[in-house]
Amino acid sequence: METKAPGKLYIAGEYAVVEPGEPSVIVAVDRVLTVKLTPSDDLGRVFSSEYGLRPVVWTRDDDDSIQLEHRPFDYVMAAIAVTERLRGERGYEPRYFDLHIESELDDSSGRKFGLGSSAAVVVATIAAINDFYALGLTPTERFKLALLSTARVAPRSSGGDLAASTFGGWIRYTSPDRDALLEDLECNETVSETLGSAGWDDFSVTQLPEPETLELLVGWTGSxxxxxxxxxxxxxxxxxxxxxxxxxxxxxxxxxDALVSAMQAQDASRTLELIRAARTLLQGLGETTGIQIETEKLHALCEIAESHGAAAKPSGAGGGDCGIVLAGPETDNDAIFVDWQAAGISRLGLGVYPSCGEADVCDSETDGSEAGDSGAFGSDASDSGASDSDARESEGGEA
Ligand SMILES: Nc1ncnc2c1ncn2[C@@H]1O[C@H](COP(=O)(O)OP(=O)(O)OP(=O)(O)O)[C@@H](O)[C@H]1O
Ligand SMILES: C[C@@](O)(CCOP(=O)(O)O)CC(=O)O
Known part of the structure; x- marks a missing residue:
């Protein structure tokens, strides 16, 4: 049983999206993390290069709760614990399984690109367990479980990376109230009840059209x-x-909001203008707070792209990781790549991971209507051309 989940890049709305209800634009990219699940007998193990040579080992207590041997709580275990809790509530018999995780979301030495590996590992783990027990969770339910799992490890995280990894394509995303959801989960309610609680009121995902005349280019700072x-x-x-x-x-x-309208209208020049405005806003936030969001390398990455007529900005929290560029037909992409290389910036040859076709969700529409569909990122995803790493093999100078 194998599931894949893609990485992501933030296009706009970073930092603001941490506040429930504030919008962002995010895109899923065609580098994936793969989880292979195999049934096992009396304990479960998670194999990943992330954990060094030995797997993380887990067992169950008498009360069916998941116990971790020797390791700190992490994303994979949070995903197992939350999904297993729902499995128990729904009356499915507990079973043991091993997970083997492989990721394209780090470089060969394990350095992260900032493509959202923590989100992808949670999304793919939940998809694998969903398939294993045949829970029939909808994409929205899997997203919600992913968010509850992540909130236990990183409560500040908006979950935009989880939405991109779950739903694919280009999305507009607003986050739910994670504090309220965690409180529901820890104190009062079952996972099933928490999936329908008021904490989700500000959550929404809307599919956006892929820009027809703009190409997404990605540069990696190496830090x-x-x-x-x-x-x-x-x-x-x-x-x-x-x-x-x-x-x-x-x-x-x-x-x-203006970017979403421009994208919906396929207005390329307005889209570029708004990417520049989003960069300026983040620069201002960096100045006000004294936090280095646009580092020297990110600055160089953006300025080089701008000098060749494209629009660029840091992706996500900044401070390193990646910058995104939107390039029109008149942009000389090769000139950008040559200048990036001279400035020590690696091009990541990424395409867009396709949408699962279920990404128009606000809370009132969730739960039930899509039941039984394991979505583009369930076991069927391995058939998707977009998750084929051949699709992103590209020219030289790339990481
Ligand atoms: N292959 C993997 N196997 C198991 N856990 C992983 C794997 N990849 C990532 N993780 C989990 O995700 C954490 C990395 O999360 P982090 O937020 O630092 O990186 P990221 O999500 O790739 O980047 P960003 O948040 O900038 O997009 C790791 O410490 C680990 O807990
Ligand atoms: C700054 C923030 O808005 C985006 C973080 O993006 P990234 O994980 O640095 O790619 C934080 C968040 O949304 O959780």
Whole structure:
């Protein structure tokens, strides 16, 4: 049994999207993480290069709760624990299984690109367990389980990476109230009840059309950045209720709303204008907070793309990782790649991972209607051409 989940890149709305209901634009990319699940007898193991030479080993307590041997709580175990809890609530018999994880979302030495490996590992793990027990979870239910799992490890995370990895394609995303959901999950409710709780009211995902005349180019700075540390730093310097934070949110909302409209209208020049506005906004946030969002390398990456007529910005929290470029037909992409190489920036040859076709969700539409569909990222995903790594093999100079 094998499931795949793609990585992602933020296009706009970073930092603001951490606030429930604030919009962002994200794209799923065709580098994937693969989880292979095999049934086992009296304990479960997770094999991944992430854990070194030995697997993470888990067992069950008498009360059916998942126990971890020797290791700190992590994303995979959070996904197993939350999905197993739902499995128990739905009355399916517990079984043991091993997971073998392989990822294209780090470079060969294990350095992360910032393509959302933590999200992909959670999404693919949940898809594998869904297939194993034949739980019949919809894409939205799997996203919700992924968000609850992630919130236990990284409560600040907006879950935009999980949405891109679950639904694929280009999406507009707004996050739910993770504090309320965690409280529901920890204190009061079952997982089943939490899937329908009011904490999801601000959550939405809308499919966006792929730009017809703009190409997505991606540059990697070679330095991994800690999203959690950057978000914490920004929050410390602009408290949630401060005027500057309110102004930042309003400006981000204006840019993302306009970007969504421009994308829906296939208005390429307006789209480029708004990518530039999103970059300027993040530069301002960096200046206000003293947090280095646009590092020297990200600055060079963007300026080089701009000098050849494209629009560019850091993707996600910045501080390293990747920058995104939208290039029109008149842009000389090869000239950008040559200049990037001279500046020590690697091109990542990424395409867009296709949408699962289920990405128009707001809370009122969820649960039930898609039951039984394991979605594009269930076991069927291995048949998808887009997850075939051949599809992204490309010219020289790439990481
Ligand atoms: N192949 C894997 N096997 C098991 N766990 C993994 C794997 N890849 C990533 N993870 C989990 O995700 C964590 C990395 O998350 P982190 O947020 O630092 O990176 P990312 O999600 O790739 O980047 P970004 O948040 O910038 O998009 C790892 O510490 C590990 O817990
Ligand atoms: C800054 C933030 O809005 C985006 C983080 O993106 P990334 O994981 O650095 O690619 C944080 C979040 O959405 O959880």
């Amino acid at each position: 991994p950045a800690s999203t959690e540390r950057l978000v914490k730093g920004v929050e410390k310097r602009t408290p949630v209720d401060s005027t500057s934070h309110e102004a930042f949110l309003a400006e981000s909302r204006g840019i993302v």
